[in-house]
Amino acid sequence: MKQILLLFFLLALTGCNTADQEEAIQKEDVGALQTRNDTTVENDEMLVESREEGHDIASLSPTEAEALVKRNLEEKNQDDLIIQYDHQENDHYIIHVYSAHEPPENTEAWYMVNIQTKEVQLLKQ
Structure with a gap:
């Protein structure tokens, strides 16, 4: 039972990570090295x-x-x-x-x- 819960937990974390990456791509952050510096110099x-x-x-x-x-x-x-x-x-x-x-x-x-x-x-x- 613990192994099944662990598997669901890992799948949920993987899904959250994928969603965060897609959101970052959609926002097209231009800051250097993802520093959230949104101004282009x-x-x-x-x-x-x-x-x-x-x-x-x-x-x-x-x-x-x-x-x-x-x-x-x-x-x-x-x-x-x-x-x-x-x-x-x-x-x-x-x-x-x-x-x-x-x-x-x-x-x-x-x-x-x-x-x-x-x-x-x-x-x-």
């Missing part, structure tokens, strides 16, 4: 978040440095310009600016942004 968003991790709130982030360079270039036609953080040297971010449509040697420029003072300087080539 785009690759660009993850890149920006990872670049800005570890920076003090009072200091300048790489994304903010790119925006400062962009503001500094407002008089130029920016439609085809790519403004991209490259690396950090001491207390400065190095920003690379180039055209998407012309050869890099004709349009390439490098800027240095001071993290503390937010001063933008064109680097000599």
